[in-house]
Amino acid sequence: MTAMADIEVAAPDKIVIHPVWVRITHWVNALAMIVMILSGWQIYNASPLFNFIFPPSITLGGWLAGALLWHFAAMWLLAVNGLVYLAFGLATGRFARKFFPIRPREVLADTRAALAGKLSHDDLSVYNAVQKLLYVGVIVAGILIVLSGLAIWKPIQLQELTTVMGGYDAARYVHFVAMAVIVGFLVVHVALALIVPKSLRAMLRGR
Amino acid sequence: MARIRKPIPGVDPKLLIKDAGKLLPDPTRRLFLRGGASLGALTFLTGCDIVDGLSAEKALRKISEFNDGAQALLFSAAKLAPTYPQSAITRPFPFNAYYGPDDAPEVDGKDYALEVGGLVDNKKKWTLDELYALPEVSQITRHICVEGWSAIGSWQGARLSDFLQRVGADTRAKYVWFQCAEGYSNTIDMPTALHPQTQMTFKFDNQILPRAYGYPMKIRMPTKLGFKNPKYVVAMHVTNTDLGGYWENQGYNWFSGL
Ligand code: HEM
Numbered sequence: 001m002t003a004m005a006d007i008e009v010a011a012p013d014k015i016v017i018h019p020v021w022v023r024i025t026h027w028v029n030a031l032a033m034i035v036m037i038l039s040g041w042q043i044y045n046a047s048p049l050f051n052f053i054f055p056p057s058i059t060l061g062g063w064l065a066g067a068l069l070w071h072f073a074a075m076w077l078l079a080v081n082g083l084v085y086l087a088f089g090l091a092t093g094r095f096a097r098k099f100f101p102i103r104p105r106e107v108l109a110d111t112r113a114a115l116a117g118k119l120s121h122d123d124l125s126v127y128n129a130v131q132k133l134l135y136v137g138v139i140v141a142g143i144l145i146v147l148s149g150l151a152i153w154k155p156i157q158l159q160e161l162t163t164v165m166g167g168y169d170a171a172r173y174v175h176f177v178a179m180a181v182i183v184g185f186l187v188v189h190v191a192l193a194l195i196v197p198k199s200l201r202a203m204l205r206g207r
Numbered sequence: 208m209a210r211i212r213k214p215i216p217g218v219d220p221k222l223l224i225k226d227a228g229k230l231l232p233d234p235t236r237r238l239f240l241r242g243g244a245s246l247g248a249l250t251f252l253t254g255c256d257i258v259d260g261l262s263a264e265k266a267l268r269k270i271s272e273f274n275d276g277a278q279a280l281l282f283s284a285a286k287l288a289p290t291y292p293q294s295a296i297t298r299p300f301p302f303n304a305y306y307g308p309d310d311a312p313e314v315d316g317k318d319y320a321l322e323v324g325g326l327v328d329n330k331k332k333w334t335l336d337e338l339y340a341l342p343e344v345s346q347i348t349r350h351i352c353v354e355g356w357s358a359i360g361s362w363q364g365a366r367l368s369d370f371l372q373r374v375g376a377d378t379r380a381k382y383v384w385f386q387c388a389e390g391y392s393n394t395i396d397m398p399t400a401l402h403p404q405t406q407m408t409f410k411f412d413n414q415i416l417p418r419a420y421g422y423p424m425k426i427r428m429p430t431k432l433g434f435k436n437p438k439y440v441v442a443m444h445v446t447n448t449d450l451g452g453y454w455e456n457q458g459y460n461w462f463s464g465l
Contacts (some may be wrong), residue, residue, distance in 0.1 A: 046353075156287075156289075159286070166350065
């Protein structure tokens with residue numbers, strides 16, 4: 001259970017910030033998410049919910065059937081990989097240790113510090129309150145996008161789930177909003193990773 | 208982002224006809240991977256060069272077949288599609304096909320005779336009067352299009368499972384295949400054919416099926432996406448061979464269950 005924590009304490013100069021299961025599931029998730037998002041935009045364009053479509057040139061699949069093939073292939077990768085990440089995160093205690101507690105006062109203070117460019121990144125093994133909030137938020141959005149996706153894919157076989165989502169039409173909006181949250185996160189997340197390159201190195205090499 | 212028309216709920220039939228065009232493959236984009244920027248991004252991300260769009264398409268189709276199996280496993284004959292009150296019916300109910308309503312097939316009801324073939328005991332043809340005399344069932348259910356929009360409609364007709372029994376169909380066979388007047392065709396799995404809500408539909412909203420909705424007969428399956436619900440059906444075969452279908456052959460998922 002606490003094996004990872006022990007290693008971190010035992011060898012301070014060789015601290016493993018992101019164990020290998022985090023790194024693998026993180027990058028598999030990034031790939032699956034991007035395929036899901038780009039093919040999802042093409043599917044959205046076939047019957048838009050709002051007064052816009054996504055520029056077809058930045059979508060994946062070429063046409064509706066192609067996009068659906070991508071979407072329903074990558075969904076397995078996304079779901080299985082996500083379950084592995086959640087299972088490890090809960091079982092190893094990583095989630096409890098790294099993401100909690102999230103204190104509103106600290107989120108405010110860290111947001112202010114981040115905007116002023118005064119947030120310390122000396123210790124990558126500890127997430128600041130903004131990181132905690134963003135990561136927990138995107139994990140919740142990830143769970144929501146899978147559940148709402150199931151609700152619109154199987155509104156009869158999984159009709160209880162569709163009902164929880166507010167019905168078929170409402171579930172389409174839930175699915176869209178969860179996508180928008182994830183894309184918003186992704187923009188901020190990638191920008192921050194590039195601003196603090198050693199965090200990117202840690203997610204690739206572990207330390 | 209390009210601005211376009213408003214979304215469905217109001218339902219303008221003219222717009223929906225245009226919509227159907229989106230189901231069609233754009234000839235310049237037949238290969239799924241010719242996605243310009245996104246192909247570049249994918250190549251970059253995976254670190255391998257997927258120039259061979261065809262083999263990617265093949266792999267994706269294999270996964271789609273796997274998804275057919277997964278959906279068949281998930282399918283339960285006991286799960287009924289939710290039904291709705293009369294007031295929930297979408298009016299006007301959208302017309303959707305790969306042709307405009309003026310090009311919809313015009314079937315002459317007087318000459319019509321449904322052909323029943325394959326693994327059935329009785330291959331007699333059925334006239335419309337004989338079909339109309341079958342015990343009537345009714346449903347108000349949601350029609351869900353592969354494009355994502357949905358609409359609630361009211362359909363009346365005969366239960367397909369009763370009809371299959373009546374003609375002595377071998378219900379251990381794997382598939383039922385439907386042939387339509389305009390050349391459209393469609394193969395479905397036997398469990399869906401036997402689902403209690405799968406209906407040989409002769410009426411929409413208690414009126415003889417209008418031409419746009421598939422006169423004289425459509426097969427209504429609330430458990431499948433709209434394109435799996437054939438209209439203008441002229442023949443039905445019980446078979447152990449998957450004879451494919453118009454959209455399925457072009458890459459849409461075969462099972463397409465809901
Ligand atoms: C492809 C672009 C991406 C890059 C470059 C990237 C980069 C990173 C980096 C450098 C970290 C460690 C950051 C830190 O130390 O605070 C990280 C963590 C994380 N990323 Fe990403 N990421 C990407 C995509 C995604 C996507 C698409 C998601 C989810 C939708 C995601 C979710 C997360 C989460 C939840 C963590 C925390 C993981 C943990 O500590 O268990 N990332 N990412």
